[in-house]
């Protein structure tokens with residue numbers, strides 16, 4: 001199933017203007033030129049409380065985040081259709097929060113895929129910790145996961161592509177982003193969103209100083225697409241979205 005977004009997505013060109021000593025940003029929407037993706041990316045979730053869930057249709061398919069599980073039937077149906085008989089190789093969780101991970105145990109059972117997260121979020125997921133994962137807020141139970149811890153700098157082998165793990169604490173202590181260095185595509189979880197948003201730092205294990213450091217680290221990367229945990233993604237101009245998030249965070253912090 002080809003992604004409808006691959007060729008019809010939009011890129012936003014940034015135009016800056018110095019107004020009264022402050023740089024203001026304007027955005028102009030243009031059609032994406034397409035691009036040389038080594039794999040298609042399917043967005044499977046992302047409405048209401050649900051996090052986005054991205055399926056990378058590589059030689060060894062990888063799913064990044066799942067959602068709460070409330071829309072599990074739809075996610076599983078779309079996952080099965082997109083995989084088209086291929087086996088899901090890995091389920092990578094950008095952090096422990098229930099809106100990204102609540103459906104993970106069911107997906108793991110259904111596919112047999114190994115699940116990965118960065119400690120200490122991996123520990124909270126293995127224990128099904130309702131406070132740290134925030135599942136208790138929603139009156140839900142976080143099902144314990146069989147999970148393999150990831151290290152900063154580790155590369156997840158997707159066959160014809162690799163996803164490098166970047167430990168980006170601040171939203172939670174074990175938040176990660178995933179970077180395809182060959183394409184410059186970044187899966188940014190709840191560390192940074194598009195159009196000037198960043199993750200909350202007031203939830204358990206959150207830390208705004210660490211979040212700012214993580215955003216600075218991301219701003220040093222050469223990016224193309226940006227695929228956040230919530231809201232729209234863009235196939236191009238990832239650096240501008242990180243810079244907008246960093247500027248917003250600096251204003252608040």
Ligand SMILES: [Zn+2]
Pocket residue numbers: 051097099100190229230
């Ligand atoms: Zn989230």
Ligand SMILES: [Zn+2]
Pocket residue numbers: 095097171190199
């Ligand atoms: Zn979160």
